[in-house]
Amino acid sequence: MVECQSCGGRYEPIQADGMEYYHRCPPLSAAELEQAVKDGRVELPEGETVDEAIVRRVYERANARDENRPSTAPRTPGEIKAEGAGVVEIDVDPLTAPVVPVEMPPIEKRG
Amino acid sequence: MADPQSQQSYPMSANFASPWYMLKEDNLRLTSYNALASVRLEVRYRFVDTSGCLIPSQEAQTPNTDRTAKASIFITPEGWLLGGEVFVSGAAPLIGQTYVVIEIVRGVGSSALPLQVIAAGYVSAKQPLPFPGVQITSSLDSGGAIRSIAGATPGAGAEISETVPTGARWELLSFGANLVTSGAAANRMPVLTLDDGTTIYFRGPMNVNEVASGTWLNYWTQGLLVSAAGPSNVINGSIPIGVRLGAGHRIRTVTAAIQAGDQWGTVQYLVREWLEGA
Numbered sequence: 001m002v003e004c005q006s007c008g009g010r011y012e013p014i015q016a017d018g019m020e021y022y023h024r025c026p027p028l029s030a031a032e033l034e035q036a037v038k039d040g041r042v043e044l045p046e047g048e049t050v051d052e053a054i055v056r057r058v059y060e061r062a063n064a065r066d067e068n069r070p071s072t073a074p075r076t077p078g079e080i081k082a083e084g085a086g087v088v089e090i091d092v093d094p095l096t097a098p099v100v101p102v103e104m105p106p107i108e109k110r111g
Numbered sequence: 112m113a114d115p116q117s118q119q120s121y122p123m124s125a126n127f128a129s130p131w132y133m134l135k136e137d138n139l140r141l142t143s144y145n146a147l148a149s150v151r152l153e154v155r156y157r158f159v160d161t162s163g164c165l166i167p168s169q170e171a172q173t174p175n176t177d178r179t180a181k182a183s184i185f186i187t188p189e190g191w192l193l194g195g196e197v198f199v200s201g202a203a204p205l206i207g208q209t210y211v212v213i214e215i216v217r218g219v220g221s222s223a224l225p226l227q228v229i230a231a232g233y234v235s236a237k238q239p240l241p242f243p244g245v246q247i248t249s250s251l252d253s254g255g256a257i258r259s260i261a262g263a264t265p266g267a268g269a270e271i272s273e274t275v276p277t278g279a280r281w282e283l284l285s286f287g288a289n290l291v292t293s294g295a296a297a298n299r300m301p302v303l304t305l306d307d308g309t310t311i312y313f314r315g316p317m318n319v320n321e322v323a324s325g326t327w328l329n330y331w332t333q334g335l336l337v338s339a340a341g342p343s344n345v346i347n348g349s350i351p352i353g354v355r356l357g358a359g360h361r362i363r364t365v366t367a368a369i370q371a372g373d374q375w376g377t378v379q380y381l382v383r384e385w386l387e388g389a
Contacts, residue, residue: 008266018148026272031371072179072278072388
């Protein structure tokens with residue numbers, strides 16, 4: 001399990017079926033955009049609300065991480081589209097760890 | 112490029128062992144595109160050289176695991192290629208996960224000149240690819256591999272975003288995720304969007320208000336007509352039937368009135384996957 005230092009997303013780089021997972025940071029949510037507006041990092045058009053803005057355009061993160069390969073042509077092994085702020089290894093997230101017996105795990109908010 | 116006609120003439124007086132006569136400079140090239148870890152490809156083939164000797168050969172390649180191309184050239188003698196096959200000797204890829212191309216090339220290395228494709232198609236643990244003389248198939252010609260993918264858990268107050276990997280094409284069959292709402296009063300309404308990496312081309316809203324302090328189990332599936340709420344906060348929504356997503360396209364949530372303390376999680380989705388050069 002790793003945590004993206006650009007967006008805070010957590011994921012397993014290798015899936016249960018043995019295939020690699022490539023993370024790309026999500027655009028800002030309405031809550032994140034609202035905070036960015038308050039912080040003065042984003043300026044909305046005159047009279048436009050955050051709820052309107054979020055459906056009219058996409059607000060990508062500065063320094064977003066994108067682990068997808070630039071091309072399927074042979075290139076530098078492991079090359080990705082954008083490093084962003086990198087990732088750090090973390091302990092297995094109890095929210096997504098395998099559960100036996102198989103049933104819906106409880107979901108708790110992450111701080 | 113050297114003129115092939117000027118290098119050597121076809122041995123017209125010889126008994127032809129097969130239609131696949133190859134000069135000394137001609138070789139076989141295996142190019143693979145693979146998405147599964149630990150796959151190993153074996154290539155076995157037989158030649159009859161110009162002295163009439165039957166020569167069996169065996170080669171191997173470990174493909175890349177990120178859908179990028181990996182090419183290997185196998186040096187062959189002058190003579191006639193009788194035939195061969197590519198098969199999997201490690202891991203157990205499904206149709207849709209390991210695609211190979213066999214070519215006759217002139218020369219060696221990255222500058223080798225491709226002369227003719229003699230086979231192309233998927234290989235699996237149970238299905239080798241024979242060559243030559245087999246129908247060449249596109250990497251999009253199969254039923255694809257069914258994959259259930261665990262997506263990333265976004266940070267608190269952030270949205271889900273899943274991206275089709277480079278070298279893949281997906282059909283989205285079903286998408287599920289739980290939204291745990293904070294105590295902040297607001298009616299959240301999730302929308303599943305599909306975009307081309309930038310611009311949204313589909314929005315599938317849940318027409319149910321997801322209120323504060325709840326755990327909402329959202330499922331979007333092909334073919335459902337309307338959004339509907341069931342017991343235990345299960346909410347179903349619809350995605351288009353047969354929608355295909357190219358590399359770089361994204362599956363995202365856009366949640367109206369999402370709060371900073373809300374948490375998306377348990378992201379799991381079902382896709383049909385093909386390999387596609389990009």
